[in-house]
Amino acid sequence: MRIRLMDTPDQVEAVAAVLRHAFDVVEESDEYANRGTSRMVRRYVDLRLRPKDAELDAAVRRLRKTAAHRLVTGRRWRVVITDSESADGIMPVCASPEHPVDDRGQQWSVYDCCDPHLIETYCEALAAFLVAALNDVPTLLAAVQYHGAGGAA
Numbered sequence: 001m002r003i004r005l006m007d008t009p010d011q012v013e014a015v016a017a018v019l020r021h022a023f024d025v026v027e028e029s030d031e032y033a034n035r036g037t038s039r040m041v042r043r044y045v046d047l048r049l050r051p052k053d054a055e056l057d058a059a060v061r062r063l064r065k066t067a068a069h070r071l072v073t074g075r076r077w078r079v080v081i082t083d084s085e086s087a088d089g090i091m092p093v094c095a096s097p098e099h100p101v102d103d104r105g106q107q108w109s110v111y112d113c114c115d116p117h118l119i120e121t122y123c124e125a126l127a128a129f130l131v132a133a134l135n136d137v138p139t140l141l142a143a144v145q146y147h148g149a150g151g152a153a
C-alpha cells in the first residue's frame with residue numbers, strides 16, 4: 001500500500017518513523033519539495049502488514065469461528081473457592097435470590113442455589129485467567145472490527 005506523506009520535513013520523518021515501527025516498509029522515496037515558497041515536502045512510503053500481523057489476524061478469525069460466538073451467551077463467570085480452600089474453581093455467577101446476601105459481591109462460595117457446573121482447575125492463576133477470558137474475550141471478539149488481510153471470516 002502506497003501512502004503519501006506531506007508536511008514539513010520533521011513531521012514527515014516523525015510519521016515515517018511510526019510507520020516503520022508499525023508496518024513492514026518495503027520502499028520509501030526521497031523527499032520532494034513542494035513548489036513555490038512552501039516549506040512542505042512529499043515522501044512516498046510503501047508498506048505492508050507484517051507477517052506476524054497476518055498470523056494474528058488468522059488466529060483471531062479462527063477463535064471467532066470456533067469459539068467466540070458459542071460463548072456469547074450473556075452468562076458471567078466467577079472464581080470460586082473449592083474444597084481445597086483455594087480460589088481454583090470456576091462457575092457461572094449465581095443469579096438466584098436464594099444466594100446468601102453476604103456472598104453476592106464477589107461470589108466466592110458455592111451454595112445449593114448455584115449452577116452445579118463447577119470446574120475445578122487446581123490452579124488459582126488458571127481459574128482467574130479462565131474467568132477473565134470467558135467474560136471478556138467473546139465480547140471483545142464480537143465488538144472489535146479486526147483489520148484482517150483476506151476479509152472477514
Ligand SMILES: [Zn+2]
Nearest residue numbers: 094099113114
Ligand atoms: Zn447461588
